[in-house]
Amino acid sequence: AGSVIWSTDLKEQRDKKKGGKGQPSVTTYSYSASFAVALSSRRIASIGRIWADGNLLRGSAGDFKTAIGAFRFYDGSPDQAADPLIAADKGAGVVPAHRGMAYAVFEDFLLADYGNRIPSLTFEVVADSGDVSIAAIAAGVSDGAIASTAIGAVPAVHGYAASGNDVASALRPLIGG
Helix, strand or coil: CCEEEEECCCEEEEEEECCCCCCCCEEEEEEEEEEEEEEECCCEEEEEEEEECCEEEECCCCCECCCCCEEEEECCCCCCCCCHHHHHHHCCCCCCCCCCCEEEEEEEEECHHHCCCCCCEEEEEEECCCCEEHHHHHHHHCCCCCCHHHHCCCCEECCCCCCCCCHHHHHHHHHCC
16 A cells, blocks of 8 residues: 655646526536655565555556556655656755655546545555565664664565554564564
C-alpha cells in the first residue's frame, strides 16, 4: 500500500448543457487531483499492477483503466530529481527529491469512480536484486535507535513491508518474540 505524500486541491470542471425548449439547463461537475504516493523507503526496480480501492487501476501491460493526465515513477535512486509538478506547486529548490525513496506521481487523476476523493492505492513492485539484512531494517524502522549489534547474526530477507503500531510490532515478524 502506498501513502500520499503530496497532493493538490481538487480541480473542478463544469459542463453546462442547455436544456431543450422549456427545459432547464443542466450543469455536471467532475473532479480531478494530482498527487504523489510513497511506495518504498528504498530503491525498487519497477511497478507492475496498481489497484485503487481494490479495483485494478493499471494492468500488467501498463495500461490505465481510469483516465489520468500523466503518470511518473521515481525508483528511489540516490540522484533522482524532484518531480517538476511538485516543484511548480511548492517552489523550486524547496521541494525534496525524495532520494532513496521510491514514489509515483499521478497528474490530473479523475476521481468520479472513487467518490471524488483520492482512492486507497496498492502497488505491485519488483525489489532490487539485493537482499537486505534484518539489522538494516531494524535500524531503518527505528530511525537508527537499534544498532546492528543489538540484532546479532540474523539472516537477510528479500522483501518485507513494515507495519504495526510501533517499532516492536514492525520487527516482530522478522525476529520473533
